[in-house]
Amino acid sequence: MKNTLRQVLHSGKFMVGFVILLTILLVVLVYPLIIKDSPLGIIGQGTFFPPGIYVSTYDSLNAPKQYTLLLTDAAAKRIANKMSNDDRLAMKEWLVADGVPASEIDVTKTASLLDLWEKNYDPKKNIPGMIFAKVRYYQRVNTSVQGLLSTEGAIIASKNAQTGALEQASTINQSDYVNLSQVANVRVLPLGTDNFGRDVLTELIRATGVSLEIGLVAGIVATLIGLSLGLLSGYVGGMVDDVIMFFTNLFTVIPSIVLLILISFSIGQDQRGAFTIAVVIGFTSWVWTARAVRAQVVSLRNRDHVNLSKLSGHSIVHIIIYDILPYIASYVVMALILQISSAILIEAGLSILGLGPRTTEVPTLGLMMNWAMIYQAEILGKWWAYFPVLIVIALITFSMNLMNTGLDQVFNPALRD
């Protein structure tokens, strides 16, 4: 036992998988202790806010101290940030029509583009073939460019209580800064928000926890059913074996996804909690364990030590627990690991079909995928809503399979490199 453990711990593959899984588990356990937000709390009004640091505009205006920083490239950055790509392309189009060679114009270089525009643009100039609406459009572009170039600050006004007229309260110069630590409300959303305006990171970590629980419950249910059927069928043999193997073979060829769809659709949306789904998954994925356990037990059944045990008058339960289980324990552990990882995948698949757990209580990885898919995050390019979920699913199943491969190599020396 001790020796096996040492071998397992020396297996590189197992340790890599184990460390990844342990890290995920630690994050799932520790994160809620530090950040106590409700994982399904809706904080954003609107869908899919990109990841980043959100600073309260109101609080930064009212920050206790304003600082003045004179940075040379501040104006250029401001303008570059404000000019949309469409505007840039439109400006280039006008300049080319005006006779500036296209090779000289680089829309990505704001300074040189503005320079050319300032030099060449003339609102009164008539370019042949340009419709009036387009001419007007360029005049608007020009006005907004001039607006960008102005160096005046923004005025903050407040309403006079008596007259209702606006009065100038203060001006904000372009060189005014606040220190981020002095702004009352700053919210970091490392993964943005999802389609409902929920913090994706908080939700994701809770979902990972729930999915792991689902995997564990489903894995244990499946392994217990598979193990008992396999033991019964392999050890007792005869009629029992025939009947059990008949059903095992049957459920191997009938696709389990079909059973899952039929069962979870019939259960109905209201009854489908995360636990129910886990049990249903467990009940549909025991076949492989049963087959493999049976095969092992059949080969063990007539070994000398089992026969000796029979002769000594031990009961079937005693023989199974003391003489057979220790030989297949390593296999059962490996099967359990695989069942957990496949159950997590199955839950995700079911949820994508819209047959996952009830949506109002807890997030699961599959439900997060389902929400992102329904709101077409992948088409809209909102990667933060689905990609981290995929990565977490892949990491969990990858780490478990790596552990499994490592264990396999420890227990099956023929597979070692």
Place this chain on the structure above:
Amino acid sequence: MKGYRAYFLNKLLWLLVTFVFAFLLNFTLPRLMPGDPVAAIVSRLAQGMSNSTGMKEVYEHYAALFGTNKPILDQFFLYVVNVLHGNFGESFSQFPRPVADIIKSSILWTIGLQFPAIIVGWIIGNALGAIAAYLKGGFDKVLLPVSIFISNLPAFGMAIILLVMFGVDLKWFPTSGGYGFDLIPNFSWNFIWSVIVHYQLPFWSIVLIAIGGQAIGMRSMSIYELNADYIKYSRFMGINDRKIIGYVFRNAMLPQVTGLALSIGTMVGGALFAEIIFSYPGLGYTLYNGILGQDYPLISGATLIITMMVLIANFAIELLYGVIDPRIKAAQAD
């Protein structure tokens, strides 16, 4: 040949038994659930209906349609007779289109997409696995973790990644549908080209997933065989490497064929997700729409057809196995 006939009859009997059982499950599972299924369906349909006689009429219509007002044995015979006539009832979500019609229009897309993809993935995966086992070293060190990682991506994950990379970012391939939305199916070059272009992403997402799983299996099978005594003996005999690889490949291949037969259900299940992600007009997408529309007759019909497809594919692979494995003929002839 006599031995093979016994094998064939045995497998055919097994196909019939599994089919009957799948049929029974398809019938009983929804009826095992607590509550009245018709009441549940009607309550979904009649949302917003305030007229109680109208609701009662809807209820009675569906109760008569499914025969839930009759004893369970009568219901079963009604179901059997209907299915044998190819009558799966009328779809709720695309009323009054018959379910059989919807399935008929989608089944060819599924067969055309999934079976070539699974077979191509299986062949490439096995070849890569065998090469990795034989070459070892660097190729193996790279291939194994990559295949483990790929085979652990959920089926829909691979589809989404391909969709985002090649459909949304690079815009090489369309992101949804089986052909251009502005085309009507006909035999023009334009249409065929559109089908081919739409085919690529779903096809490769299924192939890549299949490669990962098969490569791992084939690698360990081949390693087992390469370490077997007969191989060591052949090496001592000085038989050339090419011939040895032939032996290894053939012996490692047989369990992989059985593996394909056993896992075809899982693979088809995974491929259904590729259809859903790419809105490919096959059975998977139809099933998905049925679930979204709470369309019980459509779900029931589609699951039965998918099960039948898998059982028949499984049967076909087992027949093939009987041909290529000489032991089966020998065993049956005894």
